[in-house]
Amino acid sequence: MRETLEFRIDEKDARRFLQSEDGEVLGPMGHVRKVVLDSSDSRVEKIRRAHLELLQQGSSFFTYWDIRRTYTKKEWEAAELLSLHIRNAFEPEGEVCGTRYDEAVACAHCGVGARQLNELRLDPSSLPRGKDITRTIAYSEILFSARLVEALRAHGMTGARFLPVLSKDGRRSLDGWFQLEVTSRPLEVTPPTRFGVGPFDPDERGEYRCPRGHIPGLSILTELSVRREDWDGADVCAAKQYVGYRSRNGGAFRPYPLLLVSQRVRKLFGELRAKGFDLEVAHLV
Ligand SMILES: [Zn+2]
Numbered sequence: 001m002r003e004t005l006e007f008r009i010d011e012k013d014a015r016r017f018l019q020s021e022d023g024e025v026l027g028p029m030g031h032v033r034k035v036v037l038d039s040s041d042s043r044v045e046k047i048r049r050a051h052l053e054l055l056q057q058g059s060s061f062f063t064y065w066d067i068r069r070t071y072t073k074k075e076w077e078a079a080e081l082l083s084l085h086i087r088n089a090f091e092p093e094g095e096v097c098g099t100r101y102d103e104a105v106a107c108a109h110c111g112v113g114a115r116q117l118n119e120l121r122l123d124p125s126s127l128p129r130g131k132d133i134t135r136t137i138a139y140s141e142i143l144f145s146a147r148l149v150e151a152l153r154a155h156g157m158t159g160a161r162f163l164p165v166l167s168k169d170g171r172r173s174l175d176g177w178f179q180l181e182v183t184s185r186p187l188e189v190t191p192p193t194r195f196g197v198g199p200f201d202p203d204e205r206g207e208y209r210c211p212r213g214h215i216p217g218l219s220i221l222t223e224l225s226v227r228r229e230d231w232d233g234a235d236v237c238a239a240k241q242y243v244g245y246r247s248r249n250g251g252a253f254r255p256y257p258l259l260l261v262s263q264r265v266r267k268l269f270g271e272l273r274a275k276g277f278d279l280e281v282a283h284l285v
Pocket residue numbers: 107108109110111112210211212213214215
């Protein structure tokens with residue numbers, strides 16, 4: 001496995017802490033430096049120190065971060081389950097288009113467990129083109145393209161139901177898209193999986209952790225490991241724990257599940273050249 005970290009850094013700060021040859025300056029204004037490093041690169045430590053220094057001043061060294069992992073063919077083939085990361089989102093979210101939620105049944109700390117009361121309703125013109133998996137900016141409303149759903153059904157893939165998506169007025173169903181509902185047994189997340197606010201911030205104060213255990217952190221920082229005995233053999237699964245957060249005061253964000261798919265699904269997605277997501281090797285322990 002090869003792991004790379006990407007950072008976007010304000011050019012003023014980048015000049016203070018990095019060499020001019022570290023990364024590339026983006027855009028015509030030249031205000032942002034993009035730095036992509038192998039996780040073993042010694043400059044990662046340099047960025048960590050700069051970040052901790054600025055964090056103490058209530059600031060942040062980078063404005064964006066991302067971790068990507070690539071694998072050899074052998075590593076891909078050996079995986080039993082893969083974690084699925086959706087790489088695109090659109091707005092507006094379901095709630096402003098007439099989707100209703102029962103918040104009374106949700107966890108008072110983290111918002112996990114809010115129940116969707118009607119079909120997912122969306123603005124048809126907001127859906128992305130050229131994607132097979134997407135989600136709204138609420139994060140928890142996940143959609144699969146009709147061609148993907150058709151293929152999953154034709155191949156007898158288990159562990160998911162695909163529900164119709166309706167237009168805002170509820171009068172017609174949206175062609176081409178279905179909402180994902182995972183029906184397989186949830187998988188307990190196990191060590192060495194780590195969560196945090198960012199690559200150098202394990203959230204020691206527990207700002208984003210649910211005291212009742214629903215959410216271990218804002219983001220997953222490592223590959224995902226889950227308990228083997230929980231896996232019922234389904235092709236589409238979700239971890240028992242969620243990530244993200246429920247925004248208060250009218251914000252759109254909801255906690256969302258960590259999704260997993262089987263090797264059979266990985267191969268099918270490959271054959272279909274399905275788009276809109278990344279896969280990573282997950283571990284059953
Ligand atoms: Zn909770």
